[in-house]
Amino acid sequence: MDPNAENPNIPPQKYLISKKVDDFFFTIYHIYQFILRFFRELFLPPYEFKEIIHQCYEVGVNSLPLISLTGFITGVVFTSQSRPSLANFGATSWIPSLVSIAIVRALAPLVTALIAAGKVGSNMGAELGSMKVTEQIDAMEVSATNPFKYLVVSRVLATTLMIPILVMYTAFVALLGSFLNVHSNEQTSFVMFFSQVFDTLSFLDLFSSSFKSTVFGFTIGIVGCYCGYNSTKGTEGVGKAANSAVVAAMFLIFVEEIVIVSIVNAFR
Amino acid sequence: MVKDQHLIDKNNPVISIKGLRKSFGNLEVLRGVDLEVYKGENLVVLGRSGTGKSVLIKVISGLLLPDQGEVNVLGQEIAELKNRELMELRLKVGFSFQNSALYDSMTVRKNLEFPLVRNSRGLKRSQINNEVESVLDAVGLLQTIEQMPSELSGGQRKRIGIARTLILRPEIMLYDEPTAGLDPITCIEINHLINEVQEKYKTTSIIITHDLTCAKETGDRIAMLLDGQFAIQGTFDEVFASDDLRVQSFYNYNFTQ
Numbered sequence: 445m446d447p448n449a450e451n452p453n454i455p456p457q458k459y460l461i462s463k464k465v466d467d468f469f470f471t472i473y474h475i476y477q478f479i480l481r482f483f484r485e486l487f488l489p490p491y492e493f494k495e496i497i498h499q500c501y502e503v504g505v506n507s508l509p510l511i512s513l514t515g516f517i518t519g520v521v522f523t524s525q526s527r528p529s530l531a532n533f534g535a536t537s538w539i540p541s542l543v544s545i546a547i548v549r550a551l552a553p554l555v556t557a558l559i560a561a562g563k564v565g566s567n568m569g570a571e572l573g574s575m576k577v578t579e580q581i582d583a584m585e586v587s588a589t590n591p592f593k594y595l596v597v598s599r600v601l602a603t604t605l606m607i608p609i610l611v612m613y614t615a616f617v618a619l620l621g622s623f624l625n626v627h628s629n630e631q632t633s634f635v636m637f638f639s640q641v642f643d644t645l646s647f648l649d650l651f652s653s654s655f656k657s658t659v660f661g662f663t664i665g666i667v668g669c670y671c672g673y674n675s676t677k678g679t680e681g682v683g684k685a686a687n688s689a690v691v692a693a694m695f696l697i698f699v700e701e702i703v704i705v706s707i708v709n710a711f712r
Numbered sequence: 713m714v715k716d717q718h719l720i721d722k723n724n725p726v727i728s729i730k731g732l733r734k735s736f737g738n739l740e741v742l743r744g745v746d747l748e749v750y751k752g753e754n755l756v757v758l759g760r761s762g763t764g765k766s767v768l769i770k771v772i773s774g775l776l777l778p779d780q781g782e783v784n785v786l787g788q789e790i791a792e793l794k795n796r797e798l799m800e801l802r803l804k805v806g807f808s809f810q811n812s813a814l815y816d817s818m819t820v821r822k823n824l825e826f827p828l829v830r831n832s833r834g835l836k837r838s839q840i841n842n843e844v845e846s847v848l849d850a851v852g853l854l855q856t857i858e859q860m861p862s863e864l865s866g867g868q869r870k871r872i873g874i875a876r877t878l879i880l881r882p883e884i885m886l887y888d889e890p891t892a893g894l895d896p897i898t899c900i901e902i903n904h905l906i907n908e909v910q911e912k913y914k915t916t917s918i919i920i921t922h923d924l925t926c927a928k929e930t931g932d933r934i935a936m937l938l939d940g941q942f943a944i945q946g947t948f949d950e951v952f953a954s955d956d957l958r959v960q961s962f963y964n965y966n967f968t969q
Contacts (some may be wrong), residue, residue, distance in 0.1 A: 574816075583813035586773050587827035588802040589879065 471655035478670050482600055486591045492598050499602035503564050510559060515614035518555055519621025522546060527629065536630060536663060543622045544641035548653050552615035554701060561609055561693035565668040567691030568599055572672025573682040581673070596673060600665035607661030608654050615653070652708040659704065660697050667693040720932060721751040725771060726884060732781035734767055742939030744781070754855045754910050756931030758924070758951075760962065765920040765935045766810070769886040772918070773807050786883065799879050803831055806877035806915075810889040812869040814861040820872055821857050824848065828879050843869050847875040850912065851905060861904045867898035872904060878913060885917040891926045903929035917943060922965065936962070 458464045523543055530536050575581050599668060624635045666687040668689040675685035727749040733741040741764035749755045749756065770776040771783055774790050783790040788801055793959050815823050824844045828835065835843075848854045851871040861869060870890060891899040891908060903926050909915055919930055927934055928948045936943040939956050944951050952963045 578811060578816070579809045579813040580815055582770075582775055583807070583809060583815070583876075584826075585775060585806070586802055586807040587831070587876070588799045589827065589830050590799070 459645075469524035472507070472626070474674070475670060478668060478673075481592060482597060482666065485590070485597050485627050488593075490593075491530055492594055495594055495598040496601055499598045500606050501558070503602045504606040504610060506535075507560060507563060507606075508613070510563060511556060511610055512617050514555055514559055515552070515617035516621040518551055519547065519618030519623075520613075520625050522551065522618075523622040539626055539630075539633070540622070541563075541644040544619065544644050545649070547617050547618045547622070548649050550644055551706075552618060553611050553653055553656045553660060554697070555618075556611045556614045556665065557607060557657070557697045558694060559683050560603070560610065560661070561664050561697060562690055563712045564603060565689040565693045567687045568665070568668030569671040569675075570686035572596075572669060573675035573685030576675050577678050577681055584587040592673075596669045600662065601670050603661040603665030603668075604658055605661070607664065608657040611653065611657040621650060646676060648708065652704065656704050659700050663700065664693050664698050666695065682702070716800055722755045724751040725749060726751050728784040728809060729772075730782045732768075732771065732783060733779045734764065734771060734776065735779055740888065741940060743772075744935075746942060746946075747942060749916060750913060751916055752910070754906065754919060754930050754932045756919045756921060756934045757937055758922060758927055758934055758962070760922060764940055765922075765937055766888050768937070769807070769888060769918055769920055772884075773805050773886055775800065775807075775850035782936060793883055794851075804883045806880065806882035806885045808870070808877050808885065808887045808890060810892055812873035813874070814869055814872060816861050818861075819846070819851075819857070820859055820861070820864075822878070823861070823872065824876050824879050827876065831880060847879045848872075848919045850878065850908075851875040858872040861882060862907060863897075867894050867901065870898075870902055871893065874909065878909065881913065887917060887919045887921075888921060889921055889923075891923045893920060896966050899926060900929075902926075906930045906936065930957070 523539060526539060526542055527536060530538055530542070572581075575595070581591045581595070584594065618640060619638070622636060626632045626637060627634075659696075671685040671689040671692065675681040677684075725748040725962045727747070729745055729747040732742050732745040732747075733740065745768065747755075757768060759767050761923055767776060770789065771778050772785055774793070778791055785801060786804055788797070790798075790801075793801060814820075815826065818826065818919075821844055824847065825840055828840060828843055845854060845857070848857055851874055853868055853871050853875070855862060856868060856872065862873070864872065874885075874887075874890075885906075887906065890902050894902065906917065906919060907930055910917060917930075919926065931948060933945060934948050936950045936951060936959055937943070943956055944954050945957055951959065954960070
């Protein structure tokens with residue numbers, strides 16, 4: 445039933461197909477426009493260097509404690525879970541190679557991106573959503589400041605730049621956790637562990653991991669900002685913006701993971 | 713408060729609107745609005761909630777684009793302006809929001825500095841501080857300079873919102889429901905502030921309200937928006953001497969509450 449049907453002053457809304465289908469395609473179109481606007485504003489002056497640095501700090505430094513803990517636990521748990529299976533074949537000496545491939549190729553980018561989607565993405569959705577519904581974004585606009593450039597470009601750029609750095613850090617911390625586990629069980633030295641790790645990894649592994657992280661970072665930023673910047677309906681809208689930012693970013697991260705892995709495997 | 717009518721230059725309209733129409737979906741909010749606002753004048757736009765009063769000033773400030781009609785502000789046609797030109801025009805058009813719209817992650821000082829620093833690059837720190845303190849003093853809230861917006865009362869937030877707008881020294885001030893949600897004493901203080909701003913900063917103002925006391929205190933002229941068009945324009949006494957039943961019912965409802 446048309447929500448406007450009860451109000452005689454408002455003629456009934458006409459849809460091309462149906463409300464849900466129309467809304468879906470309009471959303472896709474709006475996201476496309478949002479991304480195009482990001483790239484257009486990115487290269488046009490004035491450049492918001494101060495705000496970009498501030499956002500990099502927010503995304504990077506403020507995520508470190510959570511990322512460190514998660515990375516370390518991932519390394520320890522993955523190593524201890526892999527050991528029994530490898531021990532059956534007498535192949536525990538392969539643990540560093542196995543762990544390095546798993547962490548650098550898949551676990552570090554995925555774990556970091558998912559945590560950032562939850563922490564940074566929801567924060568962006570809620571913050572921009574709250575600014576939108578309290579007219580703070582309009583206030584910026586009427587005081588001759590481009591809110592898209594100040595709020596969106598700086599945040600998306602920050603996630604795009606900082607997530608790859610966080611991924612490298614997560615990989616290092618996870619490998620450190622793995623080393624401590626290996627060292628306590630097999631008395632392997634630090635040098636031996638890490639030389640085996642680096643011998644196993646190829647340039648393609650490092651490149652694909654960095655590329656993937658950059659794509660994940662861009663996705664988290666753009667989705668968080670899109671949801672917040674376009675939120676409506678008061679405080680309920682702010683909650684929805686934060687929630688949608690996390691759910692949509694996580695979904696897209698998994699889709700991108702599959703696509704990028706398939707492409708990279710074609711080059712192996 | 714007796715207002716100085718000599719401030720108004722009736723030969724010089726700074727805002728000129730002809731045949732303005734604006735719709736949201738299938739709902740037409742403004743249905744051919746015509747309006748002229750003269751230099752130095754305080755024009756009050758009265759009307760019930762949902763009649764498009766706020767939409768009107770959002771169109772004037774370029775936050776919304778008109779569907780049809782001409783909106784000329786300080787000699788420039790809003791719909792024809794490029795982004796950069798619109799930004800330059802906005803430096804001359806201040807907008808005070810209904811809920812103040814203060815940046816809640818910044819102190820009062822940072823809130824006031826924000827538009828100034830971004831639009832007057834090259835200012836020295838001492839000049840910025842002087843400007844911030846000067847406008848805060850003008851609204852009587854210098855003591856709140858290091859406070860966060862969440863620590864301020866509704867009336868203080870409104871005053872800071874007005875101060876943030878004034879810091880760019882606009883030629884036109886747009887007030888969206890300046891007294892909404894405030895106690896009667898604070899309403900009187902805000903009305904006085906609006907008149908002081910007009911006198912001290914020589915601004916032309918449009919004040920959106922449904923508060924008749926605010927309209928009477930601040931308005932040099934009243935325009936009543938009914939059914940998407942201006943039903944009547946004139947002084948407060950002229951408007952409410954009208955035989956139009958819709959105008960009469962608005963007046964009676966407000967003053968019998």
